[in-house]
Amino acid sequence: MSTVDLSRFSFSGGENAAPVDDLTRLPAEDRQRLVLAGIDVHDRQVSGAFMQLNHAGVHGLDLMDIRAALKKYDGLPQYYWQLLNPDKDDFTRMAHERLNGGYFVRARRGVRLTEPVQSCMFIKGHGAGQSVHNIVVVEEGAELHILGGCATAHEARDAAHLGITEYYVEKGGKLTFTMIHNWGESTTVRPRSVGRVDAGGVFQNNYILLKPVGDLQMYPLMELAGSGAVARFNSVIVAPSGSYVDCGNRIELNAPDTRGEVISRVLTTGGTVINRGYIGAAAAPAKGHLECKGLIMGGGRIHAIPELNSNQDGVELSHEAAVGKIAQEEIEYLMARGLDEDEAASTIVRGFLNVEIMGLPTPLKNAMDEQISLLETGRAM
Known part of the structure; x- marks a missing residue:
């Protein structure tokens, strides 16, 4: 992992923590950058939208700024910093000390939302730091799809984003989380994400990065804590020259009859990608599969690191990894x-x-x- 001096960035809040009431008033260049981060400012076919901050009024859906949720729900003791230790590293400590945004999304018990919830983190300015904490809760039997985007403004330079996310999928719930990143060439990005899936729950994560990023490091963990729980990670990543991407996904199969899958497609056109994948099984029966494939065009480097780990009889874990040129x-x-x-x-x-x-x-x-x-x-x- 590369070293990051967080003192270079301003995490004091200001514009990057302020509400955005009308996305259509953003400059045309920024609206196009948001499209490439999954956010169409003119789209009304959504269950709700959040961008530091829009509120939704959909029955069965809570969608609000994390700071408002902490006040309304007495600090969210069931969810806030329950899956992740704030002392894990410098980035979690900064996010804990300098919270200046994020969202709380909750699909209430039995509610199945047919349209996605849109969320977006947007950074403006030179040397700006954004420190957010997101909590996503899918209660028992509920279903939710979040389409999340992260982007910098077209003129933003040397920015940093620290993103903490905790996912909770209760019994029989289903969460699909699609994340699209459109960072700048000099942006430092440090997401830290952990989730838990209870019995019969399903978590599917889709991650897309097609544009340059300065330095990105992430390794989300999903724990399957209940019988029959399922987790799937799908990643599509492009690293042009100058980009450094250290990414991967980790699944812990900690209950019987659980299944995990990690599928990644990585293309470098000059950048460096460290592509990680881990599936561990502490209970049986359980099944897991890793698939890490990389394509090199015009130089660059891909380092694939697939890992499988178990000491249980009745576990089926497999992986395939390939890196090459057309x-x-x-x-x-x-x-x-x-x-x-x-x-x-x-x-x-x-x-x-x-x-x-x-x-x-x-x-x-x-x-x-x-x-x-x-x-x-x-x-x-």
């Missing part, structure tokens, strides 16, 4: 069917970076497809 015979095969070399390469890249993830809005799908199409020529960066 095979020339694949290019030639497509060229023989009428594509030129760039078109053939883009077709292969698009197939490799499968972003057909359920629930993405059309503007985001279109923007992402355009970015992927431009990767081979380097124009996307």
